[in-house]
Amino acid sequence: MNMMICILKRLSVGVVMMVITIACSHEEEYVCEQMTQALSFRIADTGYQEEGKNLHSRAIDTDYQTRFSTGDACGLYVVTDNGVVGNNIKLLAERDAASGSVTWKSDVLLSVKWKDAVFFLYYPYQEDMKGKVADASLAAESDEAFFAPLIADWKPQDNQSTYAAYTASDLMTARGTVSATMSGEQQVSFSLKHRMALAVVELPVTTYRFTNYTDIPDYSASMPVSFSGNQKMYALTDGTLRLLVRPEEEDAPVLEGLCDDGMKKFSINTANITSGLYKTFKVDGGRKIQDYTLQMSDVLAHLGNHSWYVIPYEAYTDAPDKGNAIGVVIKVGRHNGDCSDYTQPLAAGGPLLSASTFHGYAAALNDLSAEQIEWGPSTVGLPNYPVDAQGNPQNNYNNETYKQDWSGYAYTQAIIKQAGGQEQLLVYPAVYRAVTAFENKYPAPVNTSGWFLPSIGQLWNVYSHTGVLGVVQNELSTFGHYWSSSVHYYQTECILTIRIQNSLGDVYGKYPTDIGLVRPVLAF
Template sequence: MKLNILHILGVATTLLAAGCAQEGLQKTDTEKLSELAISVTDGGYISEDTVSDAPTRIMDNDYRTEFTAGDACGLYIVRDGRIIAENIKLTAAGTGSNVTWSADADNEPFGGLPNEDYYLYYPYQESMDGEISPAATTDADFFAPLIKDWQPQADQSNYDTGYAASDLMTAKGIREENADGTISISFSMTHQMAMAIVKIPEILYKFTNSLIPDYREIPYVEFFGGVEPYSFSNGVYRYISNPQKGKTAINGYYKYGNYKGFTIDTQTISAGRYKTFNVESASLITVNYELTAGDFLCKKSDTNRWYIIPKLSMPNNEDFVGVVFYVGHNTNDDTDYSNTGIGKKQCNGYVMAVKNLEERQWSKTLQNSIITSTDEDKWNGYSNQQMLKNGGLNNYPAAKFCADYSISAPINTSGWFLPSIAQVKYALNNSYNDTKPSVDYFTDYFWGRIFWSSTALNLELAQITMGNANNYVTFSQDKDHNQDIMPILAF
């Protein structure tokens, strides 16, 4: 069974079941026995807050329960107060409106007589010993022992084995004679459990720095204590409980700056009802936030444009690009970024790559090597990269590694380049305390490495540096040696 985001409720499913006898009764015993056309729909949960005679059901939350291949129900047929078909397993095949149901070939039910009652429950159980009351006249009473004993799964995080397996439904069939002589039995399933809907507040970060797009997120959520709800959608969780079993507490916390805990008590929900619990009122929390070192640069997969995730949050690994190590346009950067993806003279900040870093030579040949800027204070790595590009990147493996870096740069940035010595030193030293937690979130192998810069001294030597806060060293190295490379970009 699965959930679909739709604006209509229920899906009809059909069973044509006829054939062998139940408890010695053969079709030849009476001319009135007929094939049964059975349809099943989900009646939905009712809001706990609804008190009118025409309650608003869960369809106002835009979802329905839909049976899918492999789902199974248990069917009972009672004739003149006697059970003549007991726990017949009906298994679904197909999907959506094309779902059909069938029983085992040697156990197919038939009937359709006026003096018959039909009871159905979901999900199917192999043993139903002591779980029914045969003399009952409603489905709730017929399956009363089953409902009382029903124990929902504590861990409902998996839809099939947890959430759907916990969602006990029952129905009494309605008989209708068709013009073609067939008998239709329709079941509108009633949910016998209670459902808690837990909503987590969304956070909107409005960056006070110019031209930084707002960022909306659902905070990281974790549940503890053995109770694990099903994640229905971002920030919305559902949990099935049996109100006859007493209190079930849903304990969790979400991360917004610090971790904030919450507890939901499902005892206040009646059978067949749902109740929405809004954590922190589940309203949009607006935060004025200033771009800072340690924030994460990410990119949208559909547009390849960048956005910032504050370091208070945890970015998706697939969206991650790098870590911001300097905010704003450094005064020692003479680069005009107007002709890059940034599209303006000054950038918003600088980002360092921290994953998938490798070693390369600075230059393959020393005799014809380009001498880039030798000013150790300049943040002109982008300009140096362009000089090396004009000289043919195949001759300069370190710069080529940056240009071909495995994590592609978002389109509205400068693209990756080999940083100047001033930029490398700042990334390793000055921003160390702010960036280290963010860097460590993605890699265990970054600090303590020796990185090339794009700052050259002469035909044979370029500058390298290593270290961290208040402990770094810069020196020159022959360009044909292999050293680590940390691409950076401006955005």
């Protein structure tokens, strides 16, 4: 019986297949009986550990682990007594979108005895590995010995500014261990070790932590910092930069630059960091945590996934993400004069405010159009004013009683209903502009109420913040009327407006066929 060892090219689905034994008998021709067993791979990153900490601790800082995703590739070597029988086999990662699990695939079918083989792995994959592995006789020692030529010649890129460039410089190696899974398949597990060292630069950042609403994401505001030299670091959203360097080298990059509006110089020497460890360098004190409460004048901003966050007003001037701003906070918490039912969306499938926490109200940053438009038909026929427990109308016009009229969402719903649905809103131009036209151009985050025409109390708070709106984007017009969704409690044929003359505003009643401007609001 002849034993055959070969490497065959074949597409493998989900796993790399290993042929355990091939038995052949010679008669008129060779007849081979193949006994195959699936071989799968489990590849994990042990992560960088902080320099100076207990290196024997089992705790792992997940922020310093590579999370493999579709398209990542490792190089596999298989060594037996006969030498290297699997040479730089490419393993490609595929991440399952539903489960988040990663499987590794190859187009190579290995034919070796697994119990006699030693497996070595490195990352990231290199097409040309000529002269970059040691003699197979070192297989019994370690992956560090086997990949010694690769490690010795590895040079991190100067430009690591993108995640792809950063990970392309992050050399890792491992020796595999073989075990049987519960399903009976053979699995090779690798715990990759980082062979480079990591310099972490902590920029001068103030992180605002919202104490009155802990579900609001922290916001980090960084001080502008400039670097000289060729090194370009990978920037993270937490205000830190990362640079991979060769370990324990005297001639490592020195990072120099200016901060505090160019008034302070700094210099960071990245020499002599041990492989697999990271060392943190703080520029001008690094990160500071500041407890902060959500307050009026803060800026509501949206993320690409349509959720929202808050930029503290004091950090807005230098904020790099000003383009994400959608509104200014005009009230924190729910007003006790707001009788709206926010569990019902303004339109089917539209934004809907989460029932868990009511954070406040925000005014839009512009009027959408400077064109003044009618409110709606001459016959109003809507009880859009506060009422007492018996249903009697309550003053919402004079003696500052208008400041308690905060049910703009409910009033907007009533107008939509009277129009016959959102598709018929053109008969109410002011509400159409606030709800439909504004939403089409500036979509509200999904976990908000969506844009609506404010009540007179809400509109007064918008007017009170016109200076802040001007800083963020566009203040209210210095002349003209702004429509509310409130009807005069006594003269029910009139709609309440904010009349502005020479930047001074007051509450005024207008017929719905007159003209005015629109500034929407939303609840979040």
